[in-house]
Each structure stands twice: as C-alpha cells, then as structure tokens.
Amino acid sequence: MRRLVLALLLACAWGAAGPARAQAPSADGGEIYRQICQACHMQGGTGAIGAGRVPALAHNARLAVAAYPATIVAQGHGGMPWFSDILSPAQIASVVNYVRTHFGNHYQDALDAQTVEAMLGPKKVDDH
Amino acid sequence: MTTGQTAFTRRDMLRAIGLIAGAGAMYQAMTALGHAAESQFTGAPDLSGAPRGAKVVVLGAGLAGLLAAYELERAGYAVQVLEYQNRPGGRNWTLRGGDTYTELGGATQTVRFAPGNYLNPGPWRISHHHRAILHYCRAFNVRLEPFIQFNNNAFVHSTHAFGGRPQRYREVAADFHGNVASLLATAVNTGGLDHAVTQEDRERLLEALKGWGALDDSLAYRKGLPVSGHRGYARPPGAGADGAPLPSDLLPFHDVLDPVVWKSMTFFTSYDMQPTMFQPVGGMDMIGKAFASRLSHQITLNAKVTGIAQDENGVTVRWADTRSAEMHETKADWCVCTLPLSILSQIDIQVSAAKKAAISAVPYASHAKIGLEFRRRFWEEDEAIYGGISFTDQEIALVSYPNDNFHAAGPAVLLGAFALGRGGYDLAGMTPEERIEAALKQGEKIHPQYRKEFLSGASVAWSRVPWMLGCRARWSEADRAAHYQNLVSMEGRIVLAGDHASYMAGWQEGALLSSLDAIRQLHHRATAV
Numbered sequence: 239m240r241r242l243v244l245a246l247l248l249a250c251a252w253g254a255a256g257p258a259r260a261q262a263p264s265a266d267g268g269e270i271y272r273q274i275c276q277a278c279h280m281q282g283g284t285g286a287i288g289a290g291r292v293p294a295l296a297h298n299a300r301l302a303v304a305a306y307p308a309t310i311v312a313q314g315h316g317g318m319p320w321f322s323d324i325l326s327p328a329q330i331a332s333v334v335n336y337v338r339t340h341f342g343n344h345y346q347d348a349l350d351a352q353t354v355e356a357m358l359g360p361k362k363v364d365d366h
Numbered sequence: 367m368t369t370g371q372t373a374f375t376r377r378d379m380l381r382a383i384g385l386i387a388g389a390g391a392m393y394q395a396m397t398a399l400g401h402a403a404e405s406q407f408t409g410a411p412d413l414s415g416a417p418r419g420a421k422v423v424v425l426g427a428g429l430a431g432l433l434a435a436y437e438l439e440r441a442g443y444a445v446q447v448l449e450y451q452n453r454p455g456g457r458n459w460t461l462r463g464g465d466t467y468t469e470l471g472g473a474t475q476t477v478r479f480a481p482g483n484y485l486n487p488g489p490w491r492i493s494h495h496h497r498a499i500l501h502y503c504r505a506f507n508v509r510l511e512p513f514i515q516f517n518n519n520a521f522v523h524s525t526h527a528f529g530g531r532p533q534r535y536r537e538v539a540a541d542f543h544g545n546v547a548s549l550l551a552t553a554v555n556t557g558g559l560d561h562a563v564t565q566e567d568r569e570r571l572l573e574a575l576k577g578w579g580a581l582d583d584s585l586a587y588r589k590g591l592p593v594s595g596h597r598g599y600a601r602p603p604g605a606g607a608d609g610a611p612l613p614s615d616l617l618p619f620h621d622v623l624d625p626v627v628w629k630s631m632t633f634f635t636s637y638d639m640q641p642t643m644f645q646p647v648g649g650m651d652m653i654g655k656a657f658a659s660r661l662s663h664q665i666t667l668n669a670k671v672t673g674i675a676q677d678e679n680g681v682t683v684r685w686a687d688t689r690s691a692e693m694h695e696t697k698a699d700w701c702v703c704t705l706p707l708s709i710l711s712q713i714d715i716q717v718s719a720a721k722k723a724a725i726s727a728v729p730y731a732s733h734a735k736i737g738l739e740f741r742r743r744f745w746e747e748d749e750a751i752y753g754g755i756s757f758t759d760q761e762i763a764l765v766s767y768p769n770d771n772f773h774a775a776g777p778a779v780l781l782g783a784f785a786l787g788r789g790g791y792d793l794a795g796m797t798p799e800e801r802i803e804a805a806l807k808q809g810e811k812i813h814p815q816y817r818k819e820f821l822s823g824a825s826v827a828w829s830r831v832p833w834m835l836g837c838r839a840r841w842s843e844a845d846r847a848a849h850y851q852n853l854v855s856m857e858g859r860i861v862l863a864g865d866h867a868s869y870m871a872g873w874q875e876g877a878l879l880s881s882l883d884a885i886r887q888l889h890h891r892a893t894a895v
C-alpha cells in the first residue's frame with residue numbers, strides 16, 4: 239500500500255491533479271485503443287513517420303504470436319512506453335486481442351489475463 | 367598574506383579545484399563553502415587548449431545541442447549542428463499567430479492568436495534554482511518576468527467534491543490546515559501523542575497548531591473573523607456604514623479531503639515548483655533564439671539524421687535533407703548527440719551493446735497542452751485571478767492564466783490543458799478540433815464564461831510531435847540503476863546529451879547540465895590525444 243501511494247505521487251512530478259481516480263478505464267479493447275494507443279499508433283493503427291517512426295499495427299505480421307505484442311505493451315521498448323502501471327493484465331489482454339483482430343489483422347487465438355500476468359516483467363515505477 | 371599579492375579568493379580556489387579535480391569535486395567544494403547547494407551548475411565551462419581545427423558534429427538543435435555548439439565554438443572547435451526541424455530550439459518552442467504546426471498523422475493547425483499572444487507548448491517556467499539556464503539568460507540578455515506559479519485566488523476543482531463547483535485555493539487550504547490542526551490538537555490534549563512528544567513540546571505544538579490553523583481557545587476550527595482572516599470573508603472589510611467584514615462559511619471537511627486539495631497544496635510546495643519562478647518575456651523560445659543567433663553559420667536545418675558511425679579516426683553521420691530526400695554524410699572528429707532517446711533508439715548508432723540497451727530502455731511521457739484565446743481577460747475582470755494555476759481532476763488537469771500584460775484590453779491566451787498520463791494519451795488520440803472541444807467542455811466547469819468569450823485554440827500533443835514521439839524521458843528506478851551510467855559516459859568519439867541524460871528529465875536545466883557534462887568529457891578526450 240505504501241508503495242502504491244508513493245508510485246502515484248512520483249508519477250506526477252509536473253502536475254497536481256488530473257484524472258486521479260475518476261477513470262477506472264474500460265475493459266473494452268477498442269476503447270482502450272482509442273484512449274491510449276491511438277495517441278501514437280493513430281486511428282486505424284496506421285502508425286506514422288517523422289524524425290522517428292511509430293510502427294503501423296495494421297496488417298502487422300509481427301502480431302502473429304500474441305506474446306510479442308503483450309510483452310511490448312506490458313514492458314515497453316524504445317519509444318513505446320510500458321503500460322503495466324496503468325493497465326491491468328485483463329486490460330492488456332483485451333487491447334492486444336483487439337489489435338490482433340482489427341486493422342486487417344485476423345489472429346483468432348485470444349489471450350487471457352493469466353497469460354499476460356506471466357509476461358509482465360518487473361514492475362516499473364517512474365523515479366520522478 | 368603579503369601586501370601587493372591579490373588575495374586567493376574563494377572563486378580562485380573553486381577554479382583551482384575544478385581544474386584539478388573536475389566539476390564534481392568543484393561542486394562538492396562549493397557546497398562545503400555554502401554555495402550553490404541548489405544546482406550542480408558550476409559556471410560556464412573552461413575548455414581552454416582546444417586542439418586547432420578539431421571538428422565536432424552536434425546532433426539536434428535543442429538547448430542541449432545549442433549550448434554544446436556555442437561553448438565548443440567559443441573554445442575553438444569547428445562545429446556543425448544537424449537539426450531535423452526547419453527551426454532551431456527543439457522543445458524550447460513558442461507558437462504565435464500565423465504559425466503552422468503539423469503533427470504526426472498530418473493534422474495541420476494554423477494558430478490564429480492576436481499579435482503578442484502565444485502558447486508555450488513545451489517548457490513554460492524556470493525555477494530560481496535553475497542556475498545554468500538563468501546564467502545563459504543573463505549572458506544573452508533574455509528578459510525574464512515572474513511566472514506566477516502560486517495564486518491563492520485561483521481555483522481548485524473536483525468533480526467529486528463541493529458539488530462540482532470550483533473553490534478558491536485559499537478557502538480549501540485554510541480549511542485543510544484548520545481541520546488538521548484541530549484534530550491534531552485534540553489528539554495531543556487527549557494524551558494520544560504522550561508517547562511521542564515530551565510535555566514541553568506538547569505545549570509548543572499546541573501553540574503552533576493554534577496559530578497555524580487559526581484555532582479558537584477551545585482548539586476548534588470555527589467560522590469567525592479570525593478564520594476569515596485566512597480563508598476570506600462572506601463580506602470583505604470595506605468602508606462606510608456597511609464597512610464591517612462578515613465571516614465566511616467553512617467547507618465540509620469530507621470535501622476538503624478530496625485529493626485535488628492536498629495534491630494542489632503539495633504541488634506548490636514541491637522543490638521544483640516553489641516560487642520564485644520565471645518566464646522569458648514574449649515566449650520561451652527567446653532562449654533558443656538567443657543561442658541560435660550566435661550560431662548563424664553552424665546550424666544545418668531540415669537534416670534528418672539516420673545513422674551515426676565511428677572508428678579510431680572520426681565520426682561519420684548520415685543524414686537526409688528532408689526537402690529533397692538527398693542523402694549526405696558529415697565527418698567530424700567528435701560527436702555530441704542530443705537526439706531524444708525515443709528517436710535515437712531507432713537510429714543505427716555505432717556504440718556498445720550496453721549503451722544501445724540504455725538508449726532503448728527509456729520511453730517518454732505523452733503530455734498534451736492546449737492554448738485557448740478569449741475575447742477578454744474574464745479571469746482578471748470577473749474573478750480577480752492574475753496569473754497562477756487552477757487545478758482540476760478532469761483530463762485537462764489545470765487552467766493556467768497569463769502572467770503578463772495584466773488588465774490589457776483585447777484577446778488573451780490561457781493554458782486550457784496540461785494533460786498528463788492517461789489524460790495526455792486520451793487528448794492526443796483526438797483530432798485538434800476534438801481537443802479544443804474537450805478543453806472548452808471541461809474548462810467551462812471552472813469558468814462559465816468560456817463559450818461566450820472563446821475565439822480560437824491550438825494544441826500540441828507530444829506523442830504526436832514528429833521530432834519527439836513524446837515529451838520527456840521516463841526513468842524508472844530499476845532502469846536508472848541498470849542504464850544511467852552507460853548512457854552518460856562518453857564512448858569513443860560519441861557522447862550523448864539532453865535532459866534524458868540527467869536526473870532532471872523534463873527540465874531545460876537538465877538539458878544544459880547534461881550538455882555541460884558532455885562537452886567537458888569531450889574536451890578532456892580531445893585534449894588528451
């Protein structure tokens with residue numbers, strides 16, 4: 239519990255308020271995509287290119303093995319943040335299932351929360 | 367000391383320590399002498415004895431790159447800066463009327479603010495203990511004015527408390543202190559703290575709680591004129607027959623415990639946020655412009671770096687001209703690379719596996735800012751709010767009022783959102799038009815004048831900034847332990863810099879301190895060969 243309070247405090251070095259407890263976000267993969275992933279991967283999962291690149295999730299053969307996107311979402315990599323701090327294993331499973339069955343992807347083997355739990359890796363907390 | 371010989375001053379001594387033992391030791395010595403405990407800035411770097419003709423390529427023209435270029439050039443190095451954008455300054459950036467901005471995905475906004483009005487989409491405030499950036503502001507004559515961080519008369523707003531109505535900061539803060547003081551005083555008086563506090567200190571504590579919390583003689587926090595002397599009045603003191611003040615009602619304690627209240631209070635007293643804070647007059651980009659004007663021949667714009675290679679003889683940087691797509695190569699003896707890690711992690715760079723792991727370990731936060739221009743300064747005219755910040759638990763997180771040109775007639779711009787975390791992602795996923803609508807819808811809960819007075823708005827969602835893909839590095843404790851030293855140490859001919867390579871990610875001071883450390887390392891190597 240103490241850890242949790244500390245984590246919440248540390249995560250907002252720049253701000254005081256913001257949507258603290260308000261949003262117990264949806265369990266719906268599509269909604270999670272819209273509220274979080276779309277910030278970078280764009281509507282329709284098209285990705286985008288500037289000085290750097292956000293990969294397209296649409297028609298992405300790298301999503302074939304569910305463990306890959308699930309690990310990336312849980313632990314992050316490069317410019318892709320980790321989400322194990324704000325998404326539960328069930329939510330990670332649901333958003334991964336969503337991107338693997340939309341945007342031209344047709345991977346029908348669904349992930350469940352327990353499987354994601356095993357991929358979370360060490361919990362990360364922002365240090366300021 | 368013999369006459370005629372100048373005294374060996376503290377300054378001389380620090381300089382000597384700095385030369386012999388390096389900046390770290392100098393900093394420790396300064397602290398011991400009672401100086402500078404606030405910043406690790408030890409003054410402009412001493413880079414004397416630069417090898418003639420040695421060439422340095424600097425990647426990125428944010429403040430870290432600009433500082434490196436400026437100081438290295440001054441020291442005698444030949445410098446070339448490569449920058450992706452068509453402007454120098456990096457995140458040190460200001461949007462004004464007529465500016466256009468295209469985000470990832472192609473949405474383009476043309477800012478329609480009136481002349482003189484602006485939005486700082488990134489950095490907007492500078493602490494009094496950010497000595498490095500203040501040093502360069504002074505040196506370059508960048509005029510500063512107060513950034514009114516803390517305003518007792520601004521609002522605190524929660525959708526879960528006070529019936530959703532905004533409250534003045536002074537009222538919630540006074541009621542928070544008063545209630546807590548009264549509870550604690552009761553605990554002292556009923557023996558609840560006897561085990562922890564001596565008899566003498568219990569008396570002193572009661573005295574303090576009474577004064578601090580504006581408690582009455584029974585140690586209660588009660589409606590009355592003494593309390594109104596802190597939280598404000600139902601009718602403030604005036605003159606004439608009705609001049610006498612009337613006390614205000616207290617807020618329900620349950621609501622006063624809403625997290626927005628204590629989080630606001632904590633925010634204003636945190637080390638990074640304590641007044642005095644500053645902003646450059648006319649926009650934050652005055653600082654980047656001041657550096658850039660001293661480097662007019664050194665900066666190559668529209669240059670997208672795509673590869674960084676090195677061997678014993680030098681560094682080769684590959685880059686594309688973003689207008690013609692033509693590929694170029696720049697060769698140099700040394701390289702200062704200030705590209706954000708979100709982007710550097712996608713670039714082919716010839717460094718060790720450990721450094722590559724460090725570069726890939728640190729993602730960025732995704733905050734979003736929205737500037738709103740209104741016909742008039744209703745927050746000043748109607749609500750007596752002059753600068754400062756109102757916090758809310760909605761996604762916009764805050765409303766921050768202009769700190770300049772008080773009482774000016776005509777349109778003014780306020781910051782209508784600084785969305786962090788989940789709110790930042792949500793706003794970033796919207797179109798620019800949807801973001802403005804969200805800012806209006808949430809902001810009018812605090813200021814009902816919003817719709818009537820609104821003119822135009824502009825938004826920057828940092829995860830969609832093409833040259834950043836985020837807003838500031840997010841270090842975790844574990845990643846610090848595993849990767850930080852590998853990130854900041856010079857490797858061969860390449861050294862990294864930027865606010866990500868500091869303990870102050872998200873502050874320009876961190877970018878400058880990191881850059882100073884990087885060029886000291888570089889100079890040390892260059893003069894050792």
Ligand SMILES: Cc1cc2nc3c(=O)[nH]c(=O)nc-3n(C[C@H](O)[C@H](O)[C@H](O)COP(=O)(O)OP(=O)(O)OC[C@H]3O[C@@H](n4cnc5c(N)ncnc54)[C@H](O)[C@@H]3O)c2cc1C
Pocket residue numbers: 289290425426427428429430431448449450451454455456457458487488489490491492669670671672704705706709733735828833834836837838863864865866871872873874875876877
């Ligand atoms: C929303 C927000 C609020 C902030 N608030 C504050 C504040 O109040 N006070 C404060 O002091 N700091 C604040 N900061 C932090 C501050 O902006 C940074 O610490 C500082 O500007 C970083 O400078 P830099 O040189 O390290 O990086 P940058 O300024 O990001 O410079 C990096 C440069 O590299 C360029 N680049 C990227 N990719 C390539 C490529 N492939 N090829 C060539 N060039 C490339 C970029 O265009 C950019 O110009 C804030 C930042 C944000 C985003």
